[in-house]
Amino acid sequence: MTQKKTVHMACLTAADMREIAARAPVLLLPLGSFEDQGPCTPMGDYLLADKVAERIALKATGQGYETYVAPVLPFGGADYFGYMPGGIALSQTTLRAVLTDIFECLLTRGFKKIIVLNGHGGNSAMIHDVTRQIMKQTEVVIPNLYLWRAASELLPQLLGAQKAQLSAGHGANPLFSIAMHLCPDLVKPEALVRPEPDKEAWGLKVADFGQVSLNGVSVSLPFEGDVTATQGIGRGDPALCDAQTGLKLTDRLVETGVLLVRHMTEKNS
Template sequence: MTKATVHMARLTAAEMREAVVRNPVILLPLGSFEDQGPHMPMGDYLLADAVAERIAQEATQAGHETYVAPVLPFGGADFFGYMPGGIALSQTTLQAVLSDMLESLLRHGLTRLVILNGHGGNCTMIHDVTHSIMRKSGVIIPSFYLWRVAATIMPHIMGKEKAALSGGHGANPLTSIGMHLLPECIKPERLITLDLEKTAWGLKVVDFGTVDLNGVPVSIPLEGDSTATHGVGKGNPHLCSAEDGERLTAKLVEYGVQLVEHVIKKAS
């Protein structure tokens, strides 16, 4: 079956004008350009874009016209400013950029919009922007946080024990999905074995910016290299695989298509 042209950047202006009249679903993939571990490409936005393309293809083949907007490669600044070559946007800048992107589409009647988020540092900003739009126009723009959804799927794909041992920054789910979608970009020979128990400020690390004080979580301002050595957090990347990545991707696409269908239903 011939693949449909789903990337808006590949449409001609005439094709875009014709499509707008039909109010298709537009997916906006967001990612980041940061440390994802010594074995992974810094541009994890590539994965968000690749998943978006597969969702759009599946949805379009199912009869739901769907396109992918150009991916926003730079995420909101959070814990990864330590990485040489990394590029992040301040939260205020990113908020302005996303607002302008969405308003550009809404102004022409494109109201079936879905954000496919690939970066934790974008979450609060996305809520602020979409909440503001909802208040002004009544248009609800859902955000589908790809890697959070994938993390909830992991125990069903690979079992609870493996999911727990391999889950974390620089490991699952991104490494497995990368092994499946972008195998040419993954460098398995650079995988490292780390002490998965990390400490910062004299306390056990719970997560980025969070430490444990006698069983109580405390937030402290730390850069990610204090809690994720060489970009690898608590998960063991040696447990990642292309096979698990393929199954995770398939489920993400399945749920993504379901969200497209729901957006169409609610916007009708």
């Protein structure tokens, strides 16, 4: 029986992994969260990060840059989502320990080319802290591509500045469009709600997820996300999201990821 090639480390045997390790490939570490993504999108955005990672690894390997995907970390660092029934998050202290242990396991076994593909804002600060400490101790550089921030930066090019601004936000673009493309069987467009335009928190008008406006200036508040969001929806309008936008965003993220793999390979050759 011919076995289908996999880029997922979890699907490889120990013998496979010993052989692969000797070639010092690039490893992708996808991270995500399990939280409120709005009423239309599955709570596990880590599913999307894992799918994007797989596409990057397959395309990079096909271009001659051998790449594999480490098991996705499904639980993100706690920030705004403690209110969500069923949601699971790690304290920032725990996230630091988990990331430190993951990197130590890989680095001590000779894997020096590691790229983080992050799918949760609450992970960002700790990824930076842990990878910076590793760089200071070992001179190994572990870049972090925050997938949804990168996709948000691409939105104006794909939709135009006005539509990008109106559609971008938690529970809307880019995540909802990407989910419509990558996981069409899991999204529920019929459950769509739009953000409340006059929502207030702490006596001030809500500006965005976790933020209010004070005389035209955004101020962040330490409240749970449901205080400023409408069923997980920030300022973006999910009605402006669609699978075609998700396809274009995914393709651009994969292109970016492959470029990063290539750059890392050439820097470490």
